[in-house]
Amino acid sequence: MSGPAIRTQDLSLTLGRTEVLEGITLTVAPGSIHAIVGPNGGGKSSLIRCLLGQMPFRGTVELDWPGAPGRLAYVPQALQFDAGLPMTVLDFLNALDSRRPAFLRPRAATRAHLLRQLEIVGMAGKADRRMGALSGGERQRVLMAQALDPAPDLLILDEPMAALDEAGAALFETILTDLRAKGVTILWIEHDLDAVRRIADHVTALNRRVRFDGAPSHGLTPDRVLDLFSHRGIAA
Ligand SMILES: Nc1ncnc2c1ncn2[C@@H]1O[C@H](COP(=O)(O)OP(=O)(O)OP(=O)(O)O)[C@@H](O)[C@H]1O
Ligand SMILES: [Mg+2]
Incomplete structure (x- = not known):
């Protein structure tokens, strides 16, 4: 890479x-x-x-x-989530990462993979929290997790x-x-x-x-x- x-x-x-x-x-x-x-x-x-x-x-x-174009990842300055939006941290990562319809829950193997990604940014314990309920720093950590998977x-x-x-x-x-x-x-x-x-x-x-x-x-x-x-x- x-x-x-x-x-x-x-x-x-x-x-x-x-x-x-x-x-x-x-x-x-x-x-x-x-x-x-x-x-x-x-x-x-x-x-x-x-x-x-x-x-x-x-x-x-x-x-x-250096060769074929690779993967670009981007973490924006701010991304707002409605406090009432029924989308958990795992739902969010799954929707970005998946070819399956976003309204389906992630498969067990996908869930394990996403939890490992959240582990890297110290957020595995909050995988089932709603995105809108995260603090600013927690949200930044989740945005970083999505940028790192797949590896940019x-x-x-x-x-x-x-x-x-x-x-x-x-x-x-x-x-x-x-x-x-x-x-x-x-x-x-x-x-x-x-x-x-x-x-x-x-x-x-x-x-x-x-x-x-x-x-x-x-x-x-x-x-x-x-x-x-x-x-x-x-x-x-
Ligand atoms: N759509 C727009 N129309 C007019 N002016 C804009 C628009 N978007 C940004 N600007 C102006 O462009 C300038 C640069 O904004 P930018 O967001 O790039 O700054 P920044 O360096 O990222 O600042 P910060 O450190 O606050 O994030 C600002 O004066 C802003 O008001
Ligand atoms: Mg700026």
Whole structure:
């Protein structure tokens, strides 16, 4: 298994009268953890939606797979479930994963498989809870479980740790570094800059334009971080 490289060339996005992204030229190396950081409204989620083909951008996006195109998995920033929706965690995973009608209960073998997936994210004990009754962090864990099964070659994560407790965040970092060891390409939007410093190979700071692109140890100095998040902007 080996993930693709991602290349964007002069990517721009205008929504209404707002220039959300401007001239984004970016390379994500295959098999790396590439973090995207930047202030609220800086265009991080929009960039990902462009890569996923959900936004009418200008410029180009290329996914360069080492062989045949592999599997792309995506964990969105937020996904709401109605509190009354009678869909359990297992129903949710089964519906995403199954070729059988979603209203049928999973077979015993499928159930055992899904429980093993939930075990990885520490959620096996809550398999029969309704999705709408989960806390924010529990929901994030379930979304991560669906992204990991079947195993992805490219994993795109939009603030997956935002609602996680300390143990959840530590578990999450281990999952990401294990995936990298298997060659998976990971594009990861994250506000926790310490986590980015710990595990990312490369970081792009985004605020409409690319403000920094390089190694976390160089890019995330206190001065640069202050500039980026105070919206004063820094030299690219
Ligand atoms: N459909 C839309 N129409 C107009 N403007 C939009 C639309 N979607 C997003 N925007 C604007 O684009 C800008 C970038 O939004 P985006 O969600 O990409 O930011 P972000 O970097 O992911 O922020 P956050 O850290 O808060 O998640 C924001 O100013 C937002 O208001
Ligand atoms: Mg966002």
